[in-house]
Amino acid sequence: MKSMVIGGIILIVALMAGTYFVAGDAFNSDDYINSLTMLGAVAIITITVFVALKYINQMKNDTASGDLAEEKWDGIGEYKNPIPTGWGLAFIGTIVWLFWYWTIGYPTNGFSQIGQWNEETIEFNKKFESKWENPSIDTLTAMGESVFLVQCSPCHGVDAEGINGKAQNLTKRISxxxxxxxxxxxxxxxxxxxPGGMPPMMLTDEKDIKDVSSYVAGGFKGEQPAAFGVCAGCHGADGKGMAYVAPNIRNYTTDLISAVLENGKKGAIGQMPAFKGRLNATQEKAVAAYIKSLGE
Incomplete structure (x- = not known):
């Protein structure tokens, strides 16, 4: 037991030293709350360690006693000892506290700052959607620029030309x-x-891949490569896409931009995160209108 106590003390000192090493600078201020928190941590760690040592020692040295029940399961008997008084009181107290917490302490229908914030946010979004249900293209473009500067410019830049090539240059066609x-x-x-998506390696010949990618990136100018016929099956001969089949690869469209915003996109220069839940439908349309205006 003596060695266990010594080990427990060493553990307490190590835990407190680790705590002070990580957050010790907080205790140099005049805020006594931090000191009280540290004192509470000392008390909790000390009580926990010594209670654990007590029961470990008890399990090592105590022997079972009492009257055995007549029933046995696979040769294993069971004592008819009453439950520990402290355990029983703690169990009943937990149940009492549970009902107190549900009904008086913090009822589920009581005030909550998070609940208030959620209600106000929902109400504001409804007003926003109602006010901007049918905005003009100029209004959408102006709104989209504001949203773009907040949400998109950290990667695409305030001029939408990308930052050090780490995001798509939205003023030009895709590279x-x-x-x-x-x-x-x-x-x-x-x-x-x-829904169908696009499987990889629809074209396998390296020359076909380079010819088609050059044609698409170049704005569909010049003679159309024969290999583009594979792409035309979904994107159309003019590259303007088909609803629910493939997107327009000739110009940016609202559907494509909204899909990128909601789902994110992985490309040759990196991974764009999804913005689902951060922008409502009107804001997505506004960003799309602004991005399309850049090309114009």
Whole structure:
């Protein structure tokens, strides 16, 4: 037992030293709350360690006593000892506290700052959607610019030209490298809009891949490569896409931009996170209107 007590003391000292090493600078201020918190931590750790030592020692040295019940299961008997008084009182007290907490202490229908914030947010969103239910294209573009500067510019830049090549330049068409990446790796993260997705390696010949990617990135100018016929089956001969089948790869569209915002996108230059839940439908349309205006 003596060695266990010594070990327990060493454990307490180690835990407190670790706590002070991590958060010791907080106790140099004049805020006595931090000191009280540290004192509480000392008390909790000390009580926990010594209670654990007590019961470990009891399990090692105590022997069972009392009257055995007549019933046995697989040769294992059971004593008819009453439950420990402290355990029984703690169990009943927990049940009493539970009902007190549900009814008086903190009823589920009581005031909550989080609940108030949620209610106000829902009410504001309803007013927002009602006010901007049918905005003009100019209003959408102006709104989209504001949303873009807050949500998108940290990666795409305030001028939408990307930052150090780590995000798509939205003022130009998609690059040939990005088109090649999609051809080779597919694109299946827009299933809410295009359920079928695009499987990888629809084209396998390296020359066909380069010819098609150059044609698409170049704005569909010049002679159309024969290999583009594979793409035309879903995107159309003009590249303007088909509803629920494949997106427009000729120009940015509201559906495509909304799908990217909601689902994110993995491409040749990295991973764009999903913005689902952070923008409502009107804001998504506004961002789309602004991005389309950049190309114009």
């Amino acid at each position: 040939q490298t990005s088109v090649e990446y999609v051809i080779k790796n597919g694109a299946n993260n827009f299933k809410t809009v295009y």
